[in-house]
C-alpha cells in the first residue's frame with residue numbers, strides 16, 4: 085500500500101496538472117469508492133469548484149477546492165490516479181472520474197476497490213477538514229508528519245516514552261506517526277539496527293535518536309526517488325525507483341547488505357516483517373512473549389541453502405557449503421527479481437489502459 089513517499093509523489097505529480105482547473109462534473113461507477121456521499125450528491129457538490137491546492141496528510145491526498153471544500157483520496161492497495169483527455173479510452177477499473185472544464189479528466193483507477201474518496205468542508209481559519217461544521221476534524225487522530233521541520237527528536241522521544249508496545253506495530257500506528265507503513269517501518273528499523281519486536285521502553289537515548297534519524301532519512305530518500313514501485317503503485321509521471329534501494333523489505337533469504345547474513349521474515353500482527361537477526365538483536369528482556377512470533381520465522385533461501393549444504397556435505401552436488409549457500413541466495417534474488425519485473429509490466433499496462441503515456 086502506498087505510504088508517505090508514494091502519496092507525496094502522486095501529490096507532486098498532480099499539482100501542476102490540477103491546480104487552477106475547474107471541476108464541472110463527476111461520474112462514479114462504484115458507489116463504495118465514495119466515503120461521504122452518494123454519487124449524485126457528490127457530483128452536484130463538486131461541480132463548479134476550482135482546484136486550489138494538492139497536498140498530502142499521512143497516507144491520503146488532500147485536494148483543496150474553492151468554496152472551503154476539500155477531497156481526500158486514499159489509494160489503499162491498488163488505487164492509481166491519471167489525468168487524461170476526456171476522449172482517452174476508459175478501462176473498466178476506473179471507479180471515479182472528475183470532469184474538468186478544459187476537456188481533461190482526473191481518473192481514479194482501483195482494481196481491488198479498497199480506495200476511498202471523501203468530500204469535506206474546510207475550516208477557513210485552521211485549514212482542518214471537518215465532516216460537518218463544528219464536527220470532529222477528519223485528521224484529528226493522526227500523529228505528526230515525520231518529515232515536518234517542526235518534528236524534532238525531542239518530540240519523537242516524548243511520544244516514544246508514552247508507549248509500551250513493540251516497535252514494528254508502533255511505527256505502523258498512524259496515531260503515533262503519520263504515513264509510515266510496512267515498507268518504511270522495516271527499512272527504518274534495519275537502518276537503526278533495532279529489532280522489530282523490541283519494545284519502546286527498552287530503548288536507550290542513543291537508540292531513540294538513531295530510530296528518529298533512520299525514519300527521516302529513509303522517508304526523505306524515498307520521496308526523492310519518487311517512492312517504491314512495488315505491486316501496483318505508480319504515479320502520474322511514472323514509476324519510482326526506491327524499490328532498488330530497499331535493503332530488507334521483501335528480500336527474505338537475500339544477504340543483509342551490512343553483514344551478508346540472510347534476511348529473515350516474521351509475521352507481526354498479520355504483517356510480513358523483514359529484518360536481519362544478526363544486526364537487529366532482541367535484548368533478553370524483550371524475548372519473553374516474542375517466542376510465538378519468532379516461530380513464524382521464514383528463512384527463505386536459507387532453508388533451501390541448508391538442504392543444499394547438507395547435500396554439499398554428502399558430496400552430492402559437488403559444491404562446498406559456501407558455494408551452496410551462495411547458489412541459494414542467488415536463487416532467492418532471481419525469484420524476487422522476477423516478481424518485481426512482473427509488477428512493473430502490470431503497472432505499465434495500467435498506465436496504458438488508463439490512457440496515460
Ligand SMILES: [Zn+2]
Nearest residue numbers: 340343360363
Ligand atoms: Zn545484518
